[in-house]
Amino acid sequence: MKYLILIYSNPASRALWETFPPERRAQGLAAYEALDKELTASGEMVASEPLDDPVTAKRVHVTEGRTLTTDGPFAEVKEYLVGFYLVDCATEERAVEIAAKVPEAFMGLVEVRPVTELAALA
Template structure:
């Protein structure tokens, strides 16, 4: 089954990152590299990426055939999506086990969600 691990940032996590030395940041990024390597070895990682700052995002809307873009950030919230993993693993419990290895989990900023199988949805009554 496919699961996505969503990694969020907030003012507290950005402040913590900002206080780290270059060496500490390098070690933090090594935790992600080790997680990627382990998930590649197990065949569970389909894809993962870190996302750039929300201020660089664009919201896209189409009105009367015309494309309109708006600069980000968009949500009036403190937390922003910072990255994700797309996994194919045996269970929700396994996905949660993997999510617990994400450094932001210590700050409560990690979410696990099943990926919706559109083929199954189409066949539901």
Template sequence: MKYLILIHSNEASRQAWEGLSQEQRSDLGRGHLALRELLAESGELIVSEGLVDPSHAKRVRVRDGETIATDGPFAEVKEHLAGFYLIECDSMERAVELAAKAPDAAWGEVEVRPIFDLNGIEF
């Protein structure tokens, strides 16, 4: 089964990041590289990426056939997606075990969400 490990950021985690020394920030980055390597070696990694700040994002909607793109930042958002790991493993328990290895879990939270499997569904 596929799972998405979501790494969220918010004001508190941003303040925590800003309070880290350069060495601590480097350790966090190395922790993500180590997790990515572990997942790749085990065959459980599908893809992993970090995301840039939401101020560089666009929100897109279509109304009456017209595409409308709005620039960030989005003041109403208290939390944003900072990165993710898309994995494939045997169980939610294993996905949680892997998510606990994300460096962000030690000072914030990460979310594990199963991927909705569309195979076999007729539309």
């Protein structure tokens, strides 16, 4: 089954990251590299990407056949999505185990959500 592991940030977690010395930042990035390698080797990796800053987002609205866009994030939120893993693993417990290896998990900023198969929606 596929699971989406969502990684969030907020001003406090961003400020904490900024206080880390270069060696500690390198450790954080190395944790992601190790997780990527583990999931690729196990065949569980479907996709993983970091996301750009929310201020680069475009809100899209279609009305009367016209597409309108506005700059900035979709909504004012305390936390914003900064990246994700899409994994295909046997159980939800395994997805949670993977999510626990994401560095932001120690701050409670990681979410695991099952992916709904399109056939189930029909």
